[in-house]
Amino acid sequence: SGSIVILISGSGSNMQAIIDTVDAGEISGHISAVISNRPDAFGLERAQAAGIHTEVLDHTEFKSREIFDLNLIRKIDDFEPDLVILAGFMRILTPDFVRRYSGRMINIHPSLLPKYQGLHTHKRAIEAGDKEHGASVHFVTEELDGGPVFIQASVPVKESDTPEALAKRVLTQEHKIFPIAVKWFMEGRVQLENGIPHMDGVSLEGRVP
Numbered sequence: 397s398g399s400i401v402i403l404i405s406g407s408g409s410n411m412q413a414i415i416d417t418v419d420a421g422e423i424s425g426h427i428s429a430v431i432s433n434r435p436d437a438f439g440l441e442r443a444q445a446a447g448i449h450t451e452v453l454d455h456t457e458f459k460s461r462e463i464f465d466l467n468l469i470r471k472i473d474d475f476e477p478d479l480v481i482l483a484g485f486m487r488i489l490t491p492d493f494v495r496r497y498s499g500r501m502i503n504i505h506p507s508l509l510p511k512y513q514g515l516h517t518h519k520r521a522i523e524a525g526d527k528e529h530g531a532s533v534h535f536v537t538e539e540l541d542g543g544p545v546f547i548q549a550s551v552p553v554k555e556s557d558t559p560e561a562l563a564k565r566v567l568t569q570e571h572k573i574f575p576i577a578v579k580w581f582m583e584g585r586v587q588l589e590n591g592i593p594h595m596d597g598v599s600l601e602g603r604v605p
């Protein structure tokens with residue numbers, strides 16, 4: 397079955413949601429490895445508890461982003477992935493890295509893209525007075541958080557919301573849509589064709605942001 401490699405930097409709750417869905421037999425594929433750029437990422441413990449091979453590639457031990465990314469490519473390619481998943485992987489990637497996994501690397505971002513690329517998305521949505529906020533899964537391209545989106549979930553923003561409360565509401569939805577995105581990709585239902593995401597062969601251009 398297809399090989400999946402997951403990259404994390406932190407808690408790994410999205411990774412856990414994907415592990416659970418694979419374990420439930422709902423995703424056609426197996427998780428070959430979980431790789432963290434942070435040695436202390438809690439997600440490493442979660443992956444180990446699930447019996448998944450883990451690796452650490454500490455970015456602070458490399459002289460440049462280019463050298464780190466080259467080493468990361470080498471590690472990832474050991475597992476011959478059909479899909480590379482960025483699940484809270486908090487690193488900016490070099491163009492060479494992104495190009496290597498073009499059409500087979502996806503990321504989840506905690507906003508209704510194209511709104512709020514980058515950091516502090518929940519605080520920014522509250523400060524803007526938005527009535528709704530959410531999360532998006534997209535193919536990774538050279539533009540940071542700018543690749544084509546193929547699934548989103550939205551949540552209401554409440555009057556009394558703090559960034560933390562809103563983040564929690566969004567995260568619950570992330571745990572629902574990310575496994576679905578992975579399932580669709582591994583079944584060949586969602587594909588990137590000439591930079592445009594397709595679902596069951598139908599272009600999503602104009603249907604999602």
Ligand code: GAR
Nearest residue numbers: 406407408409410411484504505506
């Ligand atoms: C998630 O909210 C994810 O959307 C976000 O980091 C969190 C990771 O949580 N990703 C980004 O901000 C990427 N730019 P997790 O480690 O518990 O899955």
